[in-house]
Amino acid sequence: MIISVASGKGGTGKTLVAVNLALTLSDVYRVQLLDCDVEEPDAHIFLHLATNRSEAVVIPVPRIDETKCTYCGRCAEVCVYNAIAVLKGKVLVFPELCHGCGACSYLCPESAISEEGREIGVVETGDSGNMEFIQGRLAIGEPMAPPIIREVKKHIDRVREVIIDVPPGTSCPVVEAVKSSDFCLLVTEPTPFGLNDLSLAVELVRKLQIPCGVIINRSGVGDEKVEQYCQEQGIPILLKIPLDRNIATLYSKGIPLIAGMPEWRGVFVTLFQNIKQIDSASRVVK
Amino acid sequence: MKEVVVLSGKGGTGKTSLVASFAALAQSKVLVDCDVDAADLYLLLKPQVTEENEFWSGQIAFIDKKVCTECGLCQEMCRFGAIKDYFVDKISCEGCGLCSQICPVNAIIMQSCMAGHWFISETSYGTLIHAKLGITEESSGKLVTLVRNSARLVAEEGKFDYIISDGPPGIGCPVIASLSGANLALLVIEPTLSGIHDLERVIGVCRHFGIPILVCINKYDINEENSYRIEDYCHNNDIEVAVKIPFDNVVTEAIVEGLPVVEYSDGKVTQQVRELWKIVSVKLNN
Ligand code: SF4
Ligand code: SF4
Ligand code: SF4
Ligand code: SF4
Numbered sequence: 001m002i003i004s005v006a007s008g009k010g011g012t013g014k015t016l017v018a019v020n021l022a023l024t025l026s027d028v029y030r031v032q033l034l035d036c037d038v039e040e041p042d043a044h045i046f047l048h049l050a051t052n053r054s055e056a057v058v059i060p061v062p063r064i065d066e067t068k069c070t071y072c073g074r075c076a077e078v079c080v081y082n083a084i085a086v087l088k089g090k091v092l093v094f095p096e097l098c099h100g101c102g103a104c105s106y107l108c109p110e111s112a113i114s115e116e117g118r119e120i121g122v123v124e125t126g127d128s129g130n131m132e133f134i135q136g137r138l139a140i141g142e143p144m145a146p147p148i149i150r151e152v153k154k155h156i157d158r159v160r161e162v163i164i165d166v167p168p169g170t171s172c173p174v175v176e177a178v179k180s181s182d183f184c185l186l187v188t189e190p191t192p193f194g195l196n197d198l199s200l201a202v203e204l205v206r207k208l209q210i211p212c213g214v215i216i217n218r219s220g221v222g223d224e225k226v227e228q229y230c231q232e233q234g235i236p237i238l239l240k241i242p243l244d245r246n247i248a249t250l251y252s253k254g255i256p257l258i259a260g261m262p263e264w265r266g267v268f269v270t271l272f273q274n275i276k277q278i279d280s281a282s283r284v285v286k
Numbered sequence: 287m288k289e290v291v292v293l294s295g296k297g298g299t300g301k302t303s304l305v306a307s308f309a310a311l312a313q314s315k316v317l318v319d320c321d322v323d324a325a326d327l328y329l330l331l332k333p334q335v336t337e338e339n340e341f342w343s344g345q346i347a348f349i350d351k352k353v354c355t356e357c358g359l360c361q362e363m364c365r366f367g368a369i370k371d372y373f374v375d376k377i378s379c380e381g382c383g384l385c386s387q388i389c390p391v392n393a394i395i396m397q398s399c400m401a402g403h404w405f406i407s408e409t410s411y412g413t414l415i416h417a418k419l420g421i422t423e424e425s426s427g428k429l430v431t432l433v434r435n436s437a438r439l440v441a442e443e444g445k446f447d448y449i450i451s452d453g454p455p456g457i458g459c460p461v462i463a464s465l466s467g468a469n470l471a472l473l474v475i476e477p478t479l480s481g482i483h484d485l486e487r488v489i490g491v492c493r494h495f496g497i498p499i500l501v502c503i504n505k506y507d508i509n510e511e512n513s514y515r516i517e518d519y520c521h522n523n524d525i526e527v528a529v530k531i532p533f534d535n536v537v538t539e540a541i542v543e544g545l546p547v548v549e550y551s552d553g554k555v556t557q558q559v560r561e562l563w564k565i566v567s568v569k570l571n572n
Contacts, residue, residue, distance in 0.1 A: 008324045009297060009298055009324050009326070010294070010296045010297020010298040010299075010324075010455040011294075011296050011297050011298015011299055011476075012298055015480065039455075039456035039457045039458045039461075039487075040295050040296050040455070040456060040457065040480075040483070040484045040487060042296070042480035042483055042484065045479045045480050045483060078383065078384075078387055080344070080345070080381060080382055080383050081382075099380060099382060100365060101365055101366075101380065101382030101383075101384050102363070102365050102384060103382055103383060103384040103387060106363065106384065106387075106388065107384075107387055107388070138457065138458055140457065140487065140490035140491055140494055141462070141490075141491060141494040141495070142458070143427060143458050143459035143462050144458065144459060145456070145458045145459070167455075167456065168296070168297050168298075168324065168455045168456070169323040169324050169426075169454070169455065169456075170323045170324060170419070170421050170422065171323040171419055171422070171423055171424065171426045171460075172422075172423070172424040172426075173456075173458070174323075174422075175377055175422045179377070191538055191541050191542060192326075192329050192541055192542060192544065193302065193326045193329060193541060196324075196326055196329060197324045197326065200323070200324060200421060203421045204421045204422055207377075207421055207422055208377070208422070221535060221538045222538055222541070222542050223542050245508075248508050249508065249509060251478055251480075252476075252477060252478035252479065252481075252508055252509035252512055253478075253479065253509065253512075254478075254479035254480070
């Protein structure tokens with residue numbers, strides 16, 4: 001089963017949930033933890049697991065053979081991202097704008113365009129025991145996260161229990177990371193910000209038709225409105241993690257909750273069972 | 287006119303609370319919310335919308351079934367796997383236009399799509415430019431550029447001294463769009479190992495684009511050892527740590543009340559935030 005862990009807002013404890021759920025499950029199951037928060041991948045901090053394989057993520061960008069080019073301007077005309085400009089006697093390519101769609105090379109009437117790979121980040125993997133860990137890292141200064149997320153997700157092994165740490169927000173990188181999961185856990189906090197961002201995240205998973213459940217982190221701060229909202233919307237609250245100094249301290253030191261406070265193991269086991277139940281129920285309905 | 291962008295790497299570190307407080311403290315300013323896919327600033331500033339605009343971005347492909355001969359060329363050539371069974375998956379389509387260019391019977395048209403809204407609003411603290419990106423939409427970078435340009439116009443017309451911008455999370459396309467040409471990036475960071483890791487990556491992006499940096503440690507007392515590490519790291523990299531703000535639940539209480547924290551309490555947090563704005567404004571005027 002593929003469970004994605006998302007949150008409209010950053011810093012709500014998404015990584016905490018993803019890491020501890022994956023670690024707990026790896027006692028029994030073969031697990032994959034995918035860190036798809038490729039702009040700020042942090043899950044590895046809690047894992048003490050060396051990644052030993054690294055692949056570059058490249059996107060194809062055009063290279064112009066000026067001996068064949070007639071400066072007809074067709075490539076610039078078809079590139080909707082303005083990644084090519086044709087001047088008198090010169091073709092300029094702006095690699096960071098190029099999405100690698102291939103339109104220019106396919107449509108150049110002189111076959112003057114070939115493609116070369118440009119590295120925009122890496123995917124790193126490592127394993128220990130039952131756990132396989134895969135993370136993507138966007139290179140500094142590069143704008144496009146989705147191609148890296150796509151590469152990370154190519155490693156998904158459906159035989160395993162797969163946990164995905166999703167980037168914050170509700171735009172394209174989030175869609176790329178959440179898409180095709182069987183269940184989405186939405187981690188939020190009980191504040192007006194948490195509620196606002198949760199409702200956006202709910203809209204997103206509904207649009208993708210993925211069943212979801214909510215985890216309230218730092219429960220006890222703020223107000224009751226997140227719970228009210230979940231009730232009104234018929235979204236199950238699967239777990240509440242209290243605002244607790246010990247939990248915050250463990251997190252700040254990069255120690256997984258279930259390592260520092262082993263009593264939490266059982267909580268994550270129950271969480272997983274509840275998710276499984278919802279999942280099989282929703283399959284029956286389908 | 288000087289622009290400061292408040293960033294945090296992961297988000298959820300208190301960025302929006304700070305920006306709202308700066309809104310209350312700064313005299314002559316325009317406010318911008320560049321966190322367009324999980325915009326929260328409006329919850330504290332309570333804007334009255336004076337101008338609402340549609341945000342049209344990119345295009346998506348549409349196959350006219352009546353014309354399509356099911357030759358399969360488009361699905362073979364689409365690099366984003368967006369066409370299956372002669373049907374375009376709107377969420378996967380990147381709008382590159384290749385399919386519509388190559389379809390032998392011209393069965394594919396590109397349709398513009400409305401990807402969100404952006405607003406010019408009045409608040410009791412001044413003008414706020416903000417936006418709402420449609421759920422699952424792309425082009426958040428473009429929308430960020432749009433709200434920033436609009437803020438510039440408003441600031442120039444009104445001869446305001448400052449633009450104060452609530453930045454998006456991460457280091458990718460929206461962050462890059464929020465930074466280009468800004469006068470200062472204020473990085474709000476929590477003393478956790480993941481916070482430190484995120485900080486290094488955000489600093490990398492700011493340096494890449496040549497934006498001066500100022501750091502503020504929020505909730506410094508949840509792990510003082512890590513706070514020292516951040517200070518050390520900044521010192522070694524010639525970056526000033528402006529203030530250290532203690533953890534205090536008044537920040538959350540203020541959010542629940544819908545107020546900037548400096549208007550809600552007069553405690554230690556407020557003192558530090560006032561001090562921080564002083565330092566920021568001096569930096570901006572240098
Ligand atoms: S389409 Fe080909 S020939 Fe025309 S300007 Fe571009 S590279 Fe040159
Ligand atoms: S591959 Fe696509 S995005 Fe890149 S330059 Fe060519 S047409 Fe533009
Ligand atoms: S290329 Fe045109 S005709 Fe061929 S399958 Fe696609 S839409 Fe249909
Ligand atoms: S516009 Fe580009 S991404 Fe969209 S379906 Fe056509 S080829 Fe694929």
